């Protein structure tokens with residue numbers, strides 16, 4: 001587990017780095033403000049703030065915006081802001097079944113340039129080479145300094161950047177961190193794709209609460225979890241691997257060899273093949289049945305963790321409507337009202353950009369202390 005955000009002022013035994021991060025974090029989320037406001041919000045003295053702002057300005061991280069607009073009595077306040085375009089992050093999304101996508105992303109989460117390369121069946125070392133070439137092309141294109149490279153990869157990945165297993169890419173104990181480290185001079189941070197997606201919601205979204213689960217429904221099913229503001233990865237880095245939890249005792253046979261896994265109930269290829277098969281029940285009934293299965297799988301997780309927000313990412317044409325309604329109804333029916341009273345269950349608005357955006361968050365967090 002990793003604490004993501006700096007939110008309190010440092011005690012004397014803590015270092016200057018912490019307070020630099022606190023100021024950057026405050027400007028990142030609250031927008032431009034005066035030095036006096038920054039002192040008030042951060043709890044640091046005005047002298048300390050002025051000192052650190054001078055240092056951060058020299059590093060190109062903070063920019064002076066000039067006078068606050070509007071008429072004020074007395075000395076006008078000068079606004080400062082995070083300089084979102086002084087440094088960029090190169091981000092890779094390796095989660096799609098048929099292509100790798102990369103982007104140059106501003107510190108504020110704007111995608112400046114985007115490149116996609118077809119995977120063309122590439123697996124193993126060929127897939128690693130393809131990812132490195134994509135990142136190299138983006139680093140070369142960036143007009144400003146690249147703060148780091150962030151990668152969202154499918155599978156189970158540890159803190160050293162070793163992908164322990166990603167069956168679709170043919171990766172088993174692949175040291176992606178070392179391969180990128182040898183190819184680039186900038187820091188490289190690697191995260192599981194579902195964890196990256198939940199980080200995107202945490203950092204760039206308007207999150208309702210501090211405990212959020214992102215459920216990614218695509219070729220498979222995965223989840224990323226932030227509980228109490230902390231990313232939950234698990235000691236084996238497999239937290240959120242909910243795809244093979246059995247939700248239907250007499251369900252379809254799964255690739256894992258068992259029957260009725262969440263993945264067979266709600267993964268996109270399975271839903272599409274049931275819709276194509278038609279049947280007397282009709283489209284709405286097929287989608288509602290899948291939504292119900294998701295609700296069965298999620299209800300105990302939501303109850304156990306006391307989640308504020310559950311965001312479902314995937315194809316809107318399948319998930320909006322009967323699917324989401326059935327999932328909500330099932331979760332409410334299977335848990336106490338106290339569990340679901342404050343719960344926001346919704347679809348992600350920008351499903352196909354979540355991993356790309358979220359892969360930048362470990363870079364922002366580790367290099368600048370903001371998320």
Ligand SMILES: [Zn+2]
Pocket residue numbers: 243244254255256257258261263
């Ligand atoms: Zn399974």
